[in-house]
Amino acid sequence: MAQEKRMAGDYEVYQALPIGRVEVILGIDMANTEKPYQVCYCDQNNLFGVDQFYGAEGFADYLEAMQEFTKLMQWEMEKLQTERSAIPKPMPPIQPAQCLPLKSEDDLMGRIVVVxxxxxxxxxxxxxNQLIWVTGGFGASGNSRGRSVFAQTLYSGDEFRYYREDLIGFLKPEHTPTWATEKLAQLQAEKAPSKPRPRDEAR
Known part of the structure; x- marks a missing residue:
């Protein structure tokens, strides 16, 4: 069976390079005689994990389109370098041996899990980027048939959608960095409901 063409609107995706949190896309539509080439962004960080294209610009010339394509790639690399330089010390990947494996009955809601x-x-x-704080999704419940897990990246606060099988488990206490404990306490404080003020203080 022939593979279905990936389309960005009327343009067939010719090049798609993932970088950072997006893909940079070059599309071609030879039926478009004025601007047969299109460059845009794509991300899939949504409820259904489907392609969302944005920032599209059309070009009449292939080389001009490629120049825009490489410019967007360079911008995304510069963003990543800026983010990385803001982190005070290296953070090597967390390995499975540092984690307690997930069990099917484990409830993930409100807990720190490793991607x-x-x-x-x-x-x-x-x-x-691996340590996340689970905020919802059917996959967060123990013994659930659901798979989707919604969470915030603990360090940056960025929100993403995962599947339960994308997660290793819980980080063992002896491997939990100080910054992670501090970030969790901050998030919990932000999400905690505010206490009502006594009536005599409400005036």
Whole structure:
């Protein structure tokens, strides 16, 4: 069976390079006589994990389109370098031996879990991207038939959707870095409901 063509609107995806949190896309539509080439971004960080294309720009010339394609790639690499330089010390990948494996009955809601490094793109295979705080999803419940797990990256606060099988387990206490404990306490404080003020203080 022929593989279904990947399309970005009317443009067939000709080049797609993942970098950072996006893909940079070059599409071709030879039926478009004015601008047969298109460069855009794509991400899949949504509820259904489907392609979302944005920032599209059309070109009449292939070389001009490739120049824009490489420019977007360079911008994304510079963003990653800036993010990495802001981290005070190296954070090597967390390995399975440092974790307690997940059990089918484990409830993940509100807990810190480790993402498998192979699930992440190579540029994100570091501890600051592996440690996540689970916030919801059917896959977060123990013995659930659901797979989706919604979580925040503990270090940056970015929100992502995972499958339960993308997760290694719980980081063993002796391997838990100080920054992770501090970030968790901060998140829990932010999510905690505020206490009502006494009536005599409400005025």
């Amino acid at each position: 498998r490094p192979e699930w992440l793109r190579p540029e994100f295979r570091t501890a600051d």
